[in-house]
Amino acid sequence: MKTFGGKVLFLDRADINTDEIIPAKYLTENSKEALKPHMLEDLKLEGFDPNAPAVKESRVVVARSNFGCGSSREHAPWVFEVNDINVVVASSFARIFRQNMFNCGMLAIELSDKNIDELFVYKGSDASISIDFDNDKLTVTSGKGCRTFSYHIAEFDKALVKEDGWVGFADARY
Amino acid sequence: MAMTLAEKIFSSHLREEPFPGAKVLNIDVVLCHEITTPIAINDLVARGKDRVFDTSKIKVVIDHVTPSKDTKTATQAKILRDWARRHNIKDFFDIGRNGVCHAIFPEKGFIRPGYTVIMGDSHTCTHGAFGAFAAGVGTTDLEVGILKGVCSFRQPETIRVNINGTMPEAVSAKDIILKVIKTLTVNGATDCVIEFRGNIVSAMSMEGRMTLCNMAIEAGGTSGVCMPDEITVDYLWPFISSGYKDKAAALDDFKKWRSDEGCNYKKIIDIDVTNMEPQVTVGYKPDQVKDVSELEGTPVDQVYIGSCTNGRIGDLREAAAYLKGKTIAPAVRGIVSPATPDVFKQADSEGIIKIFMDSGFCVTNPTCGACLGMSNGVLAPEEVCASTTNRNFNGRMGKGGMVHLMSPAVAAVTAVEGKIADPRKFRKEKI
Numbered sequence: 001m002k003t004f005g006g007k008v009l010f011l012d013r014a015d016i017n018t019d020e021i022i023p024a025k026y027l028t029e030n031s032k033e034a035l036k037p038h039m040l041e042d043l044k045l046e047g048f049d050p051n052a053p054a055v056k057e058s059r060v061v062v063a064r065s066n067f068g069c070g071s072s073r074e075h076a077p078w079v080f081e082v083n084d085i086n087v088v089v090a091s092s093f094a095r096i097f098r099q100n101m102f103n104c105g106m107l108a109i110e111l112s113d114k115n116i117d118e119l120f121v122y123k124g125s126d127a128s129i130s131i132d133f134d135n136d137k138l139t140v141t142s143g144k145g146c147r148t149f150s151y152h153i154a155e156f157d158k159a160l161v162k163e164d165g166w167v168g169f170a171d172a173r174y
Numbered sequence: 175m176a177m178t179l180a181e182k183i184f185s186s187h188l189r190e191e192p193f194p195g196a197k198v199l200n201i202d203v204v205l206c207h208e209i210t211t212p213i214a215i216n217d218l219v220a221r222g223k224d225r226v227f228d229t230s231k232i233k234v235v236i237d238h239v240t241p242s243k244d245t246k247t248a249t250q251a252k253i254l255r256d257w258a259r260r261h262n263i264k265d266f267f268d269i270g271r272n273g274v275c276h277a278i279f280p281e282k283g284f285i286r287p288g289y290t291v292i293m294g295d296s297h298t299c300t301h302g303a304f305g306a307f308a309a310g311v312g313t314t315d316l317e318v319g320i321l322k323g324v325c326s327f328r329q330p331e332t333i334r335v336n337i338n339g340t341m342p343e344a345v346s347a348k349d350i351i352l353k354v355i356k357t358l359t360v361n362g363a364t365d366c367v368i369e370f371r372g373n374i375v376s377a378m379s380m381e382g383r384m385t386l387c388n389m390a391i392e393a394g395g396t397s398g399v400c401m402p403d404e405i406t407v408d409y410l411w412p413f414i415s416s417g418y419k420d421k422a423a424a425l426d427d428f429k430k431w432r433s434d435e436g437c438n439y440k441k442i443i444d445i446d447v448t449n450m451e452p453q454v455t456v457g458y459k460p461d462q463v464k465d466v467s468e469l470e471g472t473p474v475d476q477v478y479i480g481s482c483t484n485g486r487i488g489d490l491r492e493a494a495a496y497l498k499g500k501t502i503a504p505a506v507r508g509i510v511s512p513a514t515p516d517v518f519k520q521a522d523s524e525g526i527i528k529i530f531m532d533s534g535f536c537v538t539n540p541t542c543g544a545c546l547g548m549s550n551g552v553l554a555p556e557e558v559c560a561s562t563t564n565r566n567f568n569g570r571m572g573k574g575g576m577v578h579l580m581s582p583a584v585a586a587v588t589a590v591e592g593k594i595a596d597p598r599k600f601r602k603e604k605i
Contacts, residue, residue, distance in 0.1 A: 015360055015361070015459055017567050019546075019565070019567045019568070019569060019570055020567065020568060020569070023547075023569055023573070024546040024547055024548050024570075025547065025548060027209050027210075027238075027548070028209075028239065028244070028246040028247050028250060028548075029246065030212055030213060030216065030246070030249060030250060030253070032213075042568055042569035042573060044458065044568040065361065066360060066361035066364070066394065069360060069361065069394065070296065070391075070565060070567060071296050071546075071565075072210070072294060072295055072296040072298075072310040072311060072312055073209075073210065073312070074210070074213075074294075074312035074313040074314060077312075092361060092364065093364075094361065094364060094394060095328075095364055095365055095394065095396055096296060096310055096311060096312060099311070099312065099315065099326075100312035100313075100314065100315075103312060103314035103315060104314060154193065154195055154196065154328075155193040155194065155195075155196075156192060156193035156195065156196030156326070159192070159193060165314060166314050166315065166318055166326070167217070167221070167314060167317055167318055167321075170318040170321075170322050170324065171221075171223065171318075171321070171322070173192070174189070174198070174322040174324050
């Protein structure tokens, strides 16, 4: 199983698409590692600098609804993975991106709009998130204090994370 | 129990439900292209599992970057080509015979009513036009599909969209689907199948139905679907005639997949097209849609006609009818990509290629290249493209560029004017 948690990258926008996460021109790479410098390169978000040190140090992404919409490219979870981001927290996900995350043994955690608002309170405060995978709990901590949220992940998705992805799961079973 | 088309396909293809709500389906066709498949192939090789579940159920094309433009894309093509050869995959379409995946695979008769179809490409939902469940997936799902012939899904609910009325002049399937996306919003159909019904869809060609289903993903939908009918049978007849005594028998067989009376829909939406204007997107999300009259006069730098949404022969005919005898505005770059070699040849035989070239359009080979700014037709920052494609995302056709999505008719008159124009104000010639 992968390790989850660490510094948070807050992306205060809905409908962040996979073209923004990793532009199509990099889909000609045949290794995941080659994607690394290009994470969120085309993100349309005021004041966002994809090359800022804080972005590179992040381990968890927090965003609004419909995260990962658009192209099916698994390069989107991969570019997060090679940048050591194994968790995305959002109020909803596009189906293919969500499945790709779990298929790679990564976490796509849905929280209510209200909980996401409450998480965004920690934006700009050097926040970290820790994940209690067995108990489905997420804790955000910063100088502002800390707060724990419960979440729900489908049993199947949880099994994929435990087995580090769908290929291993399917190969053993089918 | 009354079931939707999608529910029928799920229950007939269910391999198992390893956990509540997780449906592992047997897959009838696994489609592959050179952008998302090579990493799956490399991973299978690295795991010592370089096998395919069924050679005859895997269909392969090189379409995103063709001809290859550099060493990296040539390598992607080579990985796919070598793999197809060593597994003796017969349905492999390489340069000279290749076309945009969601145009060439249906053209070859690979998609049938009741099928499950996956591909590492989000516009796989196109194939639901045949009454199939067709879903875009990531590379890991594709890899498991190739190896085991299965894929997991949550059971989708179905949203029924009734499209009725009388088709106005210069309005097409593209305008309708833009209106549907505007109505549903970009995530209104997440984890849902969008079922297109109504008298307009019943009368629509398979090409039009493919245009509708193609953009189901832009509302978040897992698959678009249309009910298989006489038009489906006619389209598929060259490929299925040996299996049925006549077309009526084929239709009888296909009918079993249609949604039952009284089946359960998550939501039903009614759209009357009678007074609809041609539709055009504005901004960076495909649900940001306006009537063409609101955007008339917006200057453009490039006009692109092609893609899995609108690169088929009917689309080219429609555009050419507005371009015949005209030249495009001097400041506009016009690019048209017939979606497949057969589309190209047909357009050539009808004089359509000449109409495009005489008007000042560049005609490229069949490829996805421009739609995602990958191998041709890339925009410079601040440039604007009027495009018959499916995504207007920030940077989609080139960093800093802006894309307005529209029908082939609107794109053609926009090329002539050099700014977004309303085809209802232009004469449509016979071609």
